[in-house]
Amino acid sequence: MKHITLIAAAVAATLGSMAFADGHEANPAVKARQAHMQLYAHNIGILGGMAQGKIDYDAALAQIAADNLAAVAAMNETTYWIEGTAEGTKALPTIWDNMDDFMVKQDGLTVASAAMAEVAGTDLASLQGAMGDLGGTCSACHREYRQRN
Amino acid sequence: MKHITLIAAAVAATLGSMAFADGHEANPAVKARQAHMQLYAHNIGILGGMAQGKIDYDAALAQIAADNLAAVAAMNETTYWIEGTAEGTKALPTIWDNMDDFMVKQDGLTVASAAMAEVAGTDLASLQGAMGDLGGTCSACHREYRQRN
Numbered sequence: 660m661k662h663i664t665l666i667a668a669a670v671a672a673t674l675g676s677m678a679f680a681d682g683h684e685a686n687p688a689v690k691a692r693q694a695h696m697q698l699y700a701h702n703i704g705i706l707g708g709m710a711q712g713k714i715d716y717d718a719a720l721a722q723i724a725a726d727n728l729a730a731v732a733a734m735n736e737t738t739y740w741i742e743g744t745a746e747g748t749k750a751l752p753t754i755w756d757n758m759d760d761f762m763v764k765q766d767g768l769t770v771a772s773a774a775m776a777e778v779a780g781t782d783l784a785s786l787q788g789a790m791g792d793l794g795g796t797c798s799a800c801h802r803e804y805r806q807r808n
Numbered sequence: 809m810k811h812i813t814l815i816a817a818a819v820a821a822t823l824g825s826m827a828f829a830d831g832h833e834a835n836p837a838v839k840a841r842q843a844h845m846q847l848y849a850h851n852i853g854i855l856g857g858m859a860q861g862k863i864d865y866d867a868a869l870a871q872i873a874a875d876n877l878a879a880v881a882a883m884n885e886t887t888y889w890i891e892g893t894a895e896g897t898k899a900l901p902t903i904w905d906n907m908d909d910f911m912v913k914q915d916g917l918t919v920a921s922a923a924m925a926e927v928a929g930t931d932l933a934s935l936q937g938a939m940g941d942l943g944g945t946c947s948a949c950h951r952e953y954r955q956r957n
Contacts, residue, residue, distance in 0.1 A: 674863075695847065701840035715815075720812055730882065733879065738854065738872065
């Protein structure tokens with residue numbers, strides 16, 4: 660993991676100097692992890708909207724959102740979480756002091772997303788039943804490692 | 809597909825009114841597809857950087873980037889490409905007149921990404937060999953369906 664992290668940091672620096680030479684754009688690692696989070700938000704927004712009755716339950720669409728969420732959650736995030744890239748973002752620098760715990764929390768989301776994908780297309784009650792664990796994994800990580808506002 | 813698209817459009821509208829009531833934020837479907845594209849760019853940037861010798865080849869990191877790329881490319885994009893959401897983006901409205909062709913082109917990327925993931929961790933020559941097809945699928949879609957600048 661350490662080897663990969665160091666290589667990934669070098670890659671992020673290289674991509675940064677390749678693509679963002681004007682300095683106005685965020686580090687590519689930051690852009691990538693914010694994009695990754697955006698896809699969480701999009702798919703959890705659909706599932707959560709259904710769970711709360713703000714969006715009509717549709718089994719096929721619930722399954723699409725849950726499968727997409729599980730696919731994103733299963734991705735390897737090594738190339739995103741490069742030490743020294745917290746500034747200007749909501750990521751707390753304590754992430755890098757607690758990387759093992761951070762990854763345990765990421766794994767929690769991976770597991771909860773897979774569980775959601777197992778049941779989201781069954782019926783609304785099943786989707787709602789899986790929502791608590793899923794939302795809990797978001798909160799668990801944000802509470803520790805994201806700025807409050 | 810049509811049923812899902814209509815539902816997805818309703819979802820996008822609902823999420824939009826839920827989360828972005830001030831009107832300053834992009835439609836959530838637009839934000840999601842731009843995030844999806846950002847993850848393509850991030851992972852193709854790593855693979856392309858290695859192919860071009862701008863980043864040292866590292867088999868493990870190449871495999872991570874290729875697996876992530878393949879995972880994103882295999883996702884179902886139904887909830888992103890909502891008719892009427894081209895304005896203010898580089899997406900051309902002709903996408904919605906040619907949705908079958910657009911999806912064929914998306915499938916091309918899915919196949920090329922899976923092929924890259926098969927070989928990216930083998931050696932640099934194999935990665936370079938898969939890069940042409942992969943880049944070709946990007947170009948094929950952008951040429952038809954993305955504004956030039």
